[in-house]
Amino acid sequence: MSFVSLxxxxxxxxxxxxxxxxLAKQRTRERVLAAARRxxxxxxxxxxxxxxxxxxxxxxxxxxxxxxxxxxxLFDEILTADYEVLYAQMVQAARSATTVDAALLGLFxxxxxxxxxxxxxxxxxxxxxxxxxxxxxxxxxxxLKHIFRLIGEVTQRxxxxxxxxxxxxxxxxxxxxxxxxxANYRRAVxxxxxxxxxxxxxxxxxxxxxxxxxx
Amino acid sequence: xxxxxxxxxxxxxxxxxxxxxxxxxxxxEETTIRxxxxxxxxxxxxxxxxxxxxxxxxxxVMGHRLGELYTEFDRVAPYLRGTTADRLSSIFAIHYEFxxxxxxxxxxxxxxxxxxxxxxxxxxxxxxxxxxQMLFDVxxxxxxxxxLRPDLNLADVVDVLKATxxxxxxxxxAAGGVGDAPAMTAAMExxxxxxxxxxxxx
Numbered sequence: 001m002s003f004v005s006l007x008x009x010x011x012x013x014x015x016x017x018x019x020x021x022x023l024a025k026q027r028t029r030e031r032v033l034a035a036a037r038r039x040x041x042x043x044x045x046x047x048x049x050x051x052x053x054x055x056x057x058x059x060x061x062x063x064x065x066x067x068x069x070x071x072x073x074l075f076d077e078i079l080t081a082d083y084e085v086l087y088a089q090m091v092q093a094a095r096s097a098t099t100v101d102a103a104l105l106g107l108f109x110x111x112x113x114x115x116x117x118x119x120x121x122x123x124x125x126x127x128x129x130x131x132x133x134x135x136x137x138x139x140x141x142x143x144l145k146h147i148f149r150l151i152g153e154v155t156q157r158x159x160x161x162x163x164x165x166x167x168x169x170x171x172x173x174x175x176x177x178x179x180x181x182x183a184n185y186r187r188a189v190x191x192x193x194x195x196x197x198x199x200x201x202x203x204x205x206x207x208x209x210x211x212x213x214x215x
Numbered sequence: 216x217x218x219x220x221x222x223x224x225x226x227x228x229x230x231x232x233x234x235x236x237x238x239x240x241x242x243x244e245e246t247t248i249r250x251x252x253x254x255x256x257x258x259x260x261x262x263x264x265x266x267x268x269x270x271x272x273x274x275x276v277m278g279h280r281l282g283e284l285y286t287e288f289d290r291v292a293p294y295l296r297g298t299t300a301d302r303l304s305s306i307f308a309i310h311y312e313f314x315x316x317x318x319x320x321x322x323x324x325x326x327x328x329x330x331x332x333x334x335x336x337x338x339x340x341x342x343x344x345x346x347x348q349m350l351f352d353v354x355x356x357x358x359x360x361x362x363l364r365p366d367l368n369l370a371d372v373v374d375v376l377k378a379t380x381x382x383x384x385x386x387x388x389a390a391g392g393v394g395d396a397p398a399m400t401a402a403m404e405x406x407x408x409x410x411x412x413x414x415x416x417x
Contacts, residue, residue, distance in 0.1 A: 126326070127326040127330055131322055131388070175379075186329060190339070208372050208413065214413075
């Protein structure tokens with residue numbers, strides 16, 4: 001009861017306190033995330049420890065653990081935030097194109113140019129996805145589901161518009177397209193290929209993949 | 216060959232064997248050079264005089280394994296029969312069968328293939344000339360027999376096949392490092408069939 005009356009007496013003070021604390025917490029998270037992004041980019045996933053990240057963020061290891069359960073949660077949070085930005089742009093690119101090939105090159109082009117800007121982070125995320133934990137696996141599966149749905153949308157539109165045959169296995173085509181899209185990153189990593197070079201390659205690969213599917 | 220060379224070779228063999236087992240049992244990232252030396256019964260220093268880095272050890276472990284695999288292939292290749300799709304399926308089936316015996320090793324190999332290494336002695340997945348050549352030969356044979364379109368860009372097809380082959384190991388990664396070779400082969404066969412729809416000669 002005294003609680004309620006206290007609130008009535010000074011209505012603005014208590015909520016403000018909560019907000020301030022929430023803000024501080026939010027700022028701490030952001031500082032940790034920024035430091036982690038920088039270190040993962042510089043050193044890869046294994047090379048950056050929670051201790052390094054805390055130090056770079058100017059706080060104690062304990063303070064980092066107050067916001068994140070472990071390193072993999074931190075890493076996943078960075079990738080998820082990136083993915084949300086990226087996915088919205090991929091949808092945009094896919095929907096504004098008129099042919100199946102243009103749509104696929106458009107959506108993967110967005111992804112290539114996004115990831116080439118921060119290639120070490122992408123490398124770390126790919127490496128982790130092959131050798132590590134369930135959380136990474138779950139996240140990548142959820143992300144993939146969205147992208148496969150988007151590719152499915154593109155192929156369905158291709159069928160509706162008479163560019164592709166109606167009986168094709170759209171899911172398999174999407175899978176193979178995804179496989180080559182990912183594999184092509186090796187060209188960027190080892191040979192320094194640009195987004196344009198990767199897209200030129202992908203265009204040729206799409207010809208191979210969709211040759212039997214065209215109407 | 217002198218005694219010293221013999222010793223060097225013996226150390227090398229021991230290190231590769233120990234690394235192969237550790238990478239597969241506890242994981243590549245988790246395995247230290249020290250642990251490899253301990254298991255091999257050699258000094259840490261002698262590992263480093265033989266290999267420049269852990270990445271190089273992994274590359275050599277894989278190269279060593281593939282040596283065995285491709286010796287087997289040299290024997291089998293002339294006897295591949297059926298359509299081009301059948302022959303390719305057989306090649307990949309043998310690969311899946313072989314690699315799933317130590318699948319975590321292969322997962323580490325793929326993971327490493329996206330990280331650049333400055334060492335000239337590291338051959339990442341995707342740069343395996345034997346696999347590429349084998350696929351190329353089967354496709355070329357298909358063209359020669361009139362089964363495949365003559366204007367098909369074989370290098371592009373090889374690229375797509377290799378990407379698809381590697382990605383099927385996702386199944387093993389998702390299962391926590393357990394590889395189901397028949398399931399992976401079945402997936403690969405479906406994928407090859409999709410591509411084969413587009414390569415038939417008119």
